[in-house]
Amino acid sequence: NAGVMQNPRHLVRRRGQEARLRCSPMKGHSHVYWYRQLPEEGLKFMVYLQKENIIDESGMPKERFSAEFPKEGPSILRIQQVVRGDSAAYFCASSPNQNLNEKLFFGSGTQLSVL
Amino acid sequence: DQQVKQNSPSLSVQEGRISILNCDYTNSMFDYFLWYKKYPAEGPTFLISISSIKDKNEDGRFTVFLNKSAKHLSLHIVPSQPGDSAVYFCACRGGSSNTGKLIFGQGTTLQVKP
Numbered sequence: 001n002a003g004v005m006q007n008p009r010h011l012v013r014r015r016g017q018e019a020r021l022r023c024s025p026m027k028g029h030s031h032v033y034w035y036r037q038l039p040e041e042g043l044k045f046m047v048y049l050q051k052e053n054i055i056d057e058s059g060m061p062k063e064r065f066s067a068e069f070p071k072e073g074p075s076i077l078r079i080q081q082v083v084r085g086d087s088a089a090y091f092c093a094s095s096p097n098q099n100l101n102e103k104l105f106f107g108s109g110t111q112l113s114v115l
Numbered sequence: 116d117q118q119v120k121q122n123s124p125s126l127s128v129q130e131g132r133i134s135i136l137n138c139d140y141t142n143s144m145f146d147y148f149l150w151y152k153k154y155p156a157e158g159p160t161f162l163i164s165i166s167s168i169k170d171k172n173e174d175g176r177f178t179v180f181l182n183k184s185a186k187h188l189s190l191h192i193v194p195s196q197p198g199d200s201a202v203y204f205c206a207c208r209g210g211s212s213n214t215g216k217l218i219f220g221q222g223t224t225l226q227v228k229p
Contacts (some may be wrong), residue, residue, distance in 0.1 A: 004158070031215070042121075043159070045219075059216075076223075103164060106158035107158050109157075
């Protein structure tokens with residue numbers, strides 16, 4: 001029973017390039033959350049998606065960031081024209097439903113480094 | 116606007132003693148509270164949770180206490196073990212958006228000395 005799978009584990013990009021982070025939720029989970037952890041800080045909510053729908057993107061920066069969770073395939077967090085301040089650990093979490101007593105299961109994260 | 120705060124960045128405890136990690140929140144609409152544990156280079160793993168209708172939940176060595184009037188929760192680990200050394204995050208859910216997202220504190224690094 002595989003957990004939440006994120007790839008790549010490490011991603012190095014130069015300023016101005018695009019970064020694509022992938023997340024496959026646990027089997028049977030249709031709810032995906034993306035979080036970002038900057039150095040020395042906690043996890044900050046970015047976006048919540050269900051299959052083919054963005055439910056809550058209140059934590060997403062207004063520009064350069066986008067997320068999708070297509071009917072088939074993994075969820076993708078896309079960062080265009082990366083800047084040094086985007087360097088962080090990006091975590092994906094999934095849950096089977098939106099029950100408020102449901103815990104989130106996290107992947108191991110993608111460490112993005114922008115040179 | 117930091118809705119969830121863990122005011123102690125770090126805590127050091129002797130093996131066998133009790134570890135107490137604290138968390139304060141400001142949003143009275145939060146109704147579900149969780150603790151996650153995180154090792155370096157890994158994602159957070161769920162530890163224990165509590166609903167707002169309770170004031171205590173226990174699971175083995177781990178107990179979470181909730182004081183709604185003070186908007187405060189704490190995690191007690193007893194006895195502490197060296198393998199408990201990790202970063203501990205409290206997380207809260209609920210509020211006006213109610214989309215199920217968790218709001219995390221900044222984390223407390225626990226070191227349990229042998």
